Amino acid sequence: MMMNQYLCAARxxxxxxxxxxxxxxxxxxxxxxxxxxxxxSAMAAAEVSSEDxxxxxxxxWQDQFDRTLPVTTLAGQPVLVTMVYTRCAxxxxxxxxxxxxxxxAFADQGTDAQVLVVSLDHERDDAAHLHAFAERHxxxxxxxxxxxxxxxxIRTWAALLGVRYRRTTxxxxxxxxxxxxxxASGELVFRQEGLAQGPHKAVExxxxxxx
Amino acid sequence: MALxxxxxxxxxxxxxxxxxxxVVIPAGDFTSPVLLERERRTVPVxxxxxxxxxxxxxxxxxxxxxxxxWQRDRVPAIFHDGGYLRHWSSPSTxxxxxxxPVTRVSWFAARAYCDAQGGQLPTLExxxxxxxxLRARAQITDDAYARLVFAWYNQTPLxxxxxxxxxxxxxxxxxxEWLEDYQxxxxxxxxxxxxxxxxxDTARLxxxxxxxHYATFLRYQSRSGYTxxxxxSTLGFRCAYPLESAL
Numbered sequence: 001m002m003m004n005q006y007l008c009a010a011r012x013x014x015x016x017x018x019x020x021x022x023x024x025x026x027x028x029x030x031x032x033x034x035x036x037x038x039x040x041s042a043m044a045a046a047e048v049s050s051e052d053x054x055x056x057x058x059x060x061w062q063d064q065f066d067r068t069l070p071v072t073t074l075a076g077q078p079v080l081v082t083m084v085y086t087r088c089a090x091x092x093x094x095x096x097x098x099x100x101x102x103x104x105a106f107a108d109q110g111t112d113a114q115v116l117v118v119s120l121d122h123e124r125d126d127a128a129h130l131h132a133f134a135e136r137h138x139x140x141x142x143x144x145x146x147x148x149x150x151x152x153x154i155r156t157w158a159a160l161l162g163v164r165y166r167r168t169t170x171x172x173x174x175x176x177x178x179x180x181x182x183x184a185s186g187e188l189v190f191r192q193e194g195l196a197q198g199p200h201k202a203v204e205x206x207x208x209x210x211x
Numbered sequence: 212m213a214l215x216x217x218x219x220x221x222x223x224x225x226x227x228x229x230x231x232x233x234v235v236i237p238a239g240d241f242t243s244p245v246l247l248e249r250e251r252r253t254v255p256v257x258x259x260x261x262x263x264x265x266x267x268x269x270x271x272x273x274x275x276x277x278x279x280x281w282q283r284d285r286v287p288a289i290f291h292d293g294g295y296l297r298h299w300s301s302p303s304t305x306x307x308x309x310x311x312p313v314t315r316v317s318w319f320a321a322r323a324y325c326d327a328q329g330g331q332l333p334t335l336e337x338x339x340x341x342x343x344x345l346r347a348r349a350q351i352t353d354d355a356y357a358r359l360v361f362a363w364y365n366q367t368p369l370x371x372x373x374x375x376x377x378x379x380x381x382x383x384x385x386x387x388e389w390l391e392d393y394q395x396x397x398x399x400x401x402x403x404x405x406x407x408x409x410x411x412d413t414a415r416l417x418x419x420x421x422x423x424h425y426a427t428f429l430r431y432q433s434r435s436g437y438t439x440x441x442x443x444s445t446l447g448f449r450c451a452y453p454l455e456s457a458l
Contacts, residue, residue: 051288053287054289056287152322160289160439162438166392176396
């Protein structure tokens with residue numbers, strides 16, 4: 001079922017992906033249409049247990065191995081999240097190193113978190129750029145997802161995380177430096193702004209989660 | 212979408228402009244009235260289509276009927292602040308005046324609506340460019356424009372609002388409008404801040420020190436202060452479409 005849904009949605013999205021992502025079911029699709037609606041709330045609500053879950057967004061990411069990653073498949077364990085763009089030379093590498101530090105601190109506590117690094121640059125950051133970026137950080141590992149998506153889906157995800165960003169005239173991205181922790185259901189349970197703050201506060205947030 | 216008659220609301224002398232078909236906003240140059248970067252930039256804006264009025268309560272009711280997941284009793288909590296369509300008499304029935312611009316819709320809901328119409332929320336650049344274009348076309352002076360903007364913020368009725376509301380497709384004088392990228396992120400070289408509302412920012416961000424620029428900045432700043440889940444009675448939206456769309 002899941003497989004059918006996202007293959008189908010990917011087919012519909014293909015030509016429309018840039019700038020006009022399907023945020024709600026097009027009203028002209030009938031209920032008999034074999035392709036299920038990609039309706040943010042209605043469809044995702046059936047799969048996602050929490051009303052406050054970021055997985056209600058139902059976003060389909062493309063990862064660094066050019067695989068489709070429905071965001072809902074991250075449910076089940078904590079996820080470390082940030083947003084970067086791979087051409088970024090200043091803050092973004094620091095954000096990824098911060099995430100590695102937190103990931104390793106979580107591992108010390110016996111938690112194997114997943115990592116989701118979402119690109120802000122949907123025009124440039126294809127699978128090859130994402131893969132090379134992950135490689136530079138030694139992060140092409142199991143459970144580490146470097147992803148991109150449609151402009152609209154990236155905007156949705158940024159809104160859910162409270163990340164502000166703007167493409168500059170030069171084609172770079174100014175953005176807030178946010179690292180967040182989602183719990184197993186996809187609810188945001190920790191969020192910090194800024195660079196190189198160490199893993200302590202994130203670990204404290206992890207400790208507060210029910211085991 | 213049929214063109215609805217313009218209605219005059221007796222209480223505030225503001226004509227209601229809602230529910231009308233999109234119009235083409237021609238290509239042109241846009242100079243940002245607010246200094247979002249260190250330098251003032253002029254950028255080309257491609258032609259696009261824009262709803263000629265804010266989305267009405269009736270139109271939004273049609274969307275909710277076709278997408279029951281966006282009924283107020285079914286929409287997930289993460290997409291609104293609790294006040295989504297609170298003023299409707301039922302989850303599917305708008306309030307008293309179906310021709311008024313729909314309000315109490317979150318940014319998430321507004322985007323879903325536009326997506327269902329084959330469009331998206333206008334970008335900040337598109338919306339502000341369209342308004343500048345319409346102001347120039349209708350020859351609305353800077354002073355008249357500034358008075359209109361300030362009058363909306365302090366809820367002063369102005370007779371001249373009537374014609375200006377028509378000339379500007381209801382972009383002035385009805386509701387504040389959601390935009391795709393409404394949240395400001397201001398940068399000055401390596402320094403980035405969020406211009407969230409600090410009064411000290413104001414002088415630094417004005418491209419020119421006159422009433423019209425101050426009025427525009429007020430709109431940028433108040434709009435930027437909303438969170439994506441905000442639902443208020445003064446905030447609505449309209450949609451933009453690619454030029455080649457069939458609408």
